[in-house]
Amino acid sequence: DPNFSSAPKLELEELLQTLDQKINWDGRKLVKYNGFWFPMPFFPPIISTQKHFKAKDSDILLASVPKSGTTWLKALMFCIANRNIYTIDQNPLLTSNPHLLVPFLELGLYFHQENPDLQHLSDPRFFSSHIPFNILPNSIRDSECKIIFICRSPLDQFISSYHFLLDNKFEKDAVPLELDEAFDMFCEGIHSWGPFWDHILGYWNAHLKNPEKVLFLKYEDLKEDIAFHIKKIAEFMGYPFSEEELKQGVVDQIKKMCSLENLKNLEVNKCGYVQGIMKNSSFFRKGEVGDWTNYLTPAMAERVKKVMESKFGGYGLRF
Ligand code: A3P
Numbered sequence: 001d002p003n004f005s006s007a008p009k010l011e012l013e014e015l016l017q018t019l020d021q022k023i024n025w026d027g028r029k030l031v032k033y034n035g036f037w038f039p040m041p042f043f044p045p046i047i048s049t050q051k052h053f054k055a056k057d058s059d060i061l062l063a064s065v066p067k068s069g070t071t072w073l074k075a076l077m078f079c080i081a082n083r084n085i086y087t088i089d090q091n092p093l094l095t096s097n098p099h100l101l102v103p104f105l106e107l108g109l110y111f112h113q114e115n116p117d118l119q120h121l122s123d124p125r126f127f128s129s130h131i132p133f134n135i136l137p138n139s140i141r142d143s144e145c146k147i148i149f150i151c152r153s154p155l156d157q158f159i160s161s162y163h164f165l166l167d168n169k170f171e172k173d174a175v176p177l178e179l180d181e182a183f184d185m186f187c188e189g190i191h192s193w194g195p196f197w198d199h200i201l202g203y204w205n206a207h208l209k210n211p212e213k214v215l216f217l218k219y220e221d222l223k224e225d226i227a228f229h230i231k232k233i234a235e236f237m238g239y240p241f242s243e244e245e246l247k248q249g250v251v252d253q254i255k256k257m258c259s260l261e262n263l264k265n266l267e268v269n270k271c272g273y274v275q276g277i278m279k280n281s282s283f284f285r286k287g288e289v290g291d292w293t294n295y296l297t298p299a300m301a302e303r304v305k306k307v308m309e310s311k312f313g314g315y316g317l318r319f
Pocket of ligand 1: 064065066067068069070071072156159160161163258259260261263283284285286287288291
């Protein structure tokens with residue numbers, strides 16, 4: 001359980017009494033806050049993050065819908081920024097899960113303490129979060145802090161999420177619902193960090209408003225041309241590649257270091273846990289575009305397509 005002092009705990013309990021709650025298909029409690037459903041254990045840390053985190057102009061936040069390529073992006077960001085610090089065979093990615101190198105706010109730093117001391121982190125600081133745009137701490141939105149957002153086709157995100165939750169079995173005694181029932185809940189927006197559509201639209205609109213501040217990425221695009229995106233991400237982060245580096249094949253080295261095959265087969269990622277609860281190995285599965293076709297019917301896909309058209313149609317967003 002997160003370790004909070006008693007005063008905020010009381011405030012939280014009062015707040016919780018005013019909020020809707022439901023059980024997710026995997027047996028975990030969800031709570032609805034500002035229009036989004038959050039897994040109960042992460043609700044207090046979300047409130048703490050909102051209340052205490054102060055962004056600096058030089059910070060970079062990796063924001064994402066879970067199961068959309070967060071781990072991949074963390075590895076890429078780390079490699080891009082530290083390419084002149086470590087040689088290839090000394091890269092900390094070889095011995096640490098990417099989630100240790102770019103910490104989560106609400107799932108990490110603010111999960112263990114209500115107001116952690118971040119003084120020891122050197123600038124520029126990189127963090128990550130699954131918090132929707134409108135619930136982020138004000139200082140992230142109001143400062144020059146940059147945001148890199150990644151999302152993914154809802155069908156693949158749903159399937160990836162389904163596997164992740166079954167693999168980790170957070171609610172030990174619960175009997176999870178069948179895939180089609182979980183899918184119904186997904187379409188209705190009742191799932192961890194959902195509704196999916198609203199989460200994405202928040203960052204999409206922020207990107208349209210200020211593309212210098214919010215970089216909007218899709219997993220599918222990264223899979224299609226990772227070298228192009230490594231360069232794009234590096235430029236956005238303020239670490240562009242020199243001609244010399246391009247000639248030396250530095251982009252290709254980063255691509256290889258961060259590939260699913262490489263990370264998945266490292267000893268460090270085959271065992272152990274992230275935050276003591278999520279298996280390191282559960283972050284590396286298939287990494288394929290279109291894996292949903294192995295699990296969902298064309299009718300299910302059609303249903304999602306219709307929801308997407310109604311939610312995204314007017315905003316020029318497609319998957
Ligand atoms: P699948 O379950 O479809 O395989 P997140 O990091 O946001 O939790 O997302 C996890 C998804 O990204 C999983 O998708 C996982 O396999 C995939 N993934 C993890 N590392 C990757 C990498 N280095 N390259 C491509 N995909 C990766």
